[in-house]
Amino acid sequence: MPQPLSSKENSLFRQVIRNYEEKQYKRGLKAAEQILKKNPKHGDTLAMKALIINSLGKTDDAFALAKEALTADMKSHICWHVYGLLYRHQKNFEEAIKAYKFALKLEPGSPQIQRDLAYLQVQMRDFQGYIQSRTAMLQSKSQLRQNWTALAVAHHLAGDLAQAEKVLTTYEESLKSPPSRTDYENSEALMYKNSIIAETGDYQRALDHLESIAKHNLDRLAVLELRAEYLAKLGKKDEAVKAYRALLDRNSEHPEYYNKLADVMGLDGSDTSARKAVYDEYAASNPRCDAAKRLPLDFLTGNDFREAAKLYLTLMLDKGVPSTFANLKHLYTDPFKKETLESLAHDYVKAKESQSGSESPAGELKGTPAGLYYLAQHYNYHLSRDLAKALEFVDKGLELVPENVEFHMTKARIWKHYGNTRKAAEIMDQARNLDLKDRYINTKTAKYQLRNNETAKALKTMSLFTRNDSPGGPLSDLIDMQSIWYLTEDGEASVRNGLIGLALKRFHAVYNIFDVWQEDQFDFHSFSLRKGQIRAYVDMVRWEDKLREHPFYTRAALGAIAAYLGIHDSKLVMNGINGSNGTVDDDAEKKKALKKAKREAQKTEREAAEHAAKQDPNKPKAANSEIVKKDDDPLGLKLASTEQPLVEATKFLLPILQFSPQNIDGQVAGFEVYIRRGKYLLALHCLNAALAIDATNPVVHEQAVRFHQEISSKLASLHAKVAEVIKTEFTAIDASTDLKKYNAEFLAEHKDSPAHVVSAVKIQKLLGEDQKTCEKGLFGVLSLKTDNWEPAAEALGLLLQWRSSEAEAFRKAADETWPEVTLFNPPPAPTSA
């Protein structure tokens, strides 16, 4: 029940609301106090006061006060609405929805509460609730078209296509005169309806509908594309041919149009010359078109391929297109095409070199340098790799164009592939110095520095292009601008530097960005309807539903999970449960690294403060106007000292398992988390999924054996039903198998693959083999004559972990085998700093 106020106070209360809406919080607070002086138990005023102090950043006090308000006046819709708004602000959407529903029950006609509820419902994908809300909103304002469209969207998202279409039709039929031709909302609503009809799979009806609305539709491209698609699906070939030709006339750089055109023309794979003729037509009519010239290389074979490739390569290299290799490398999965392109590039260079006086203008990547550049990339590519040759061509190129950024960049990439992260970073920095205004090369330099674990240097490089005037300096700009690549690389470098807290800090930053991205859609639930842009909105909602499928998420999450597993395992070590791990030296190293990181963080802060002090005081910056929250854990020490690392790891893990189940690294990580948590069924689920993706993966072999071993000791203690399920579901290794023998067979089968050898040795050790034998097994990796040095790096890591006296000998031997790999280089002499 609203508690009555005197008329003076009533007008004061209205002022409070106005003040709140206009963000005049101090004034609003004052007016509220005035009312409360006389009516200390006035619920609505208490609630408004709570809302205001929440806006001033005192969330806890606000909640306490809102509860007080509710106690004072349980029947007030304002109190419940405010309660919901506070939860909404805290992003506790479930509770917010409950509170809004209460408020709405008390005040069924309130459009504001209804709106707030509806947007939360669709944000939470409560489509049935959303349909209810939208129906109510339509009933209260049925003259607004967007209310009809919104209800259709609600049915559509809930999967009821027929109902969605019906709602749109009902509105159309209510129109007395046809809307203006330039009425965008109308144009889009018709296209939206068409997309719903198409979703039902009835293409004839979709086509008929499209024909009826096409004439004046403002989205010309969508009309053309959909028409072509429906015609093709309905087998109306002649018309479909015309439709795809019209699309190619508009945009001849869209490969899908060519493919569809070939389909509807009935040109199957066998008649390549007829297919090529189609492309030639467009190449002739659009001399600047790339797709028409390049795409036939995908399907041409033999001599036809050689001729077309020669023409294309010559054209591109004469023109000096730096992406020529990038545009052709997908053909390298075909050995014939790979060799042909290699010899054509050599021919090109030879021919150019023999033509005297045809040198390209100084510094330009045309002619001979372009050919050399192609060859350098060719020999740097993993399917045609010969790094020595790649370097040779880079150096030849640099003789001709010594100041060229592209050659320097490629040279840095070659060193990266050698494993020489130090040299790679140095040379990328040289490339950067050749074009200081280009952020692309600046970004690459920072990335290479991070790969070389130089995090402070990398941030300095980044700062040349970031906005550095906020208190947090360049890092806070990178976080604000959602620079996921940087945060992830910096996190991974921090792991390598032993700074787990800092690494977690970065991975959490990425996690938070995805939360923000999910939250970002909220405003569009109302905005898109106002704009009348429906199809794009529906696309967005569907994409947001699987937002964390993005590899950006998976990579950072895998980094976080590994870090948390490490924390969990080292806790076991400290508690003396496991064998020895982490040496005293190791700890000293970590302490040193941490000190250094602290110094750097302080330095950044100091520099930012100095920078801010130098700012023109007449130019107020964002930093002054916003409440800047100081990070109370800049090094992530709190994160790293969590008592529940496995719970934290699970938080990062779940979205991977849900959205990227086909990612084997995710399943492997899932196994590691669940087996440590004693959740054997879930661990088995991950293991089986990983086996289904790649049964020959060496780590999956390790996990299968570990699971077998763990289960045979635990099975008796498990719940009978769980044990039963495990027995039937775990089929990778039979229960009676002799694991040592099983592992030996695995090793014999994969004895030439270094990664498999390392995995087999790890299992030998686990099954009780003595350390000497295992060490010998790891040394075997060095004699396998392969360019892939990474398994040897893992082997070195194992030896260090076992505190093996052979570790140094292994490092030396690895350094001799792969002299360029920075990781195996002798440790730098201690400096007195």
Next chain:
Amino acid sequence: MDIRRLEPRDIPLIQHANLENLPENYFMKYYLYHALSWPQLSYVAVDVSRPKKTPYDYPKIVGYVLAKMEEEPTDGVQHGHITSLSVMRTHRRLGIAEKLMRQSQLAMVETFGAQYVSLHVRVSNKAAIHLYTKTLGFDQDKTEASYYADGEDAYSMRLDLSTIRDQIRDAADSEDVDEGEPVGEAGSKTLPVREKDLKKVKVGRGLGVQALVEKDESKHT
């Protein structure tokens, strides 16, 4: 390479390309604002040759144009604006930027009846200035002092889109024998904005598009 319209799912990699290439960066919501307000105007260039590393790889964006319509044009003339355009260094000299711009310009006229398109460019960015003025035909409008955060000046440029309008009209005329009949029933098959028809059309609801178009048309006639 593939040139096509921007889709919401492209945004993380568009943002990534932007962060790699340019000092002017935006958070995701700003990209969403473009993609959901004017979905017809922004285009991407995708490296379709790139082999996938996981089943979840998104199309690799090597170039994009992020474009909008000016919401409240100070000159009262309906026009488009280029918010951001960039092409990866590794994919230059293929004419990608030009192709992206042309697609966007066409859609500005077709869908939103734009009269011209405007943009800002750093005074030191010779390559971009060359593209805009020589290849695409932009005019240098004026210089805006300290437009960029680092203090650099910007040239403000604009391109009149009447050529595209004429082309669309000619195309429409050639396929349309009903030309000249009353609005609403017949008229152009392709064209939302035809000078002849415009004056008969009622002022567009809500969007205010038509009023502005008509105003500018009257200047030309």
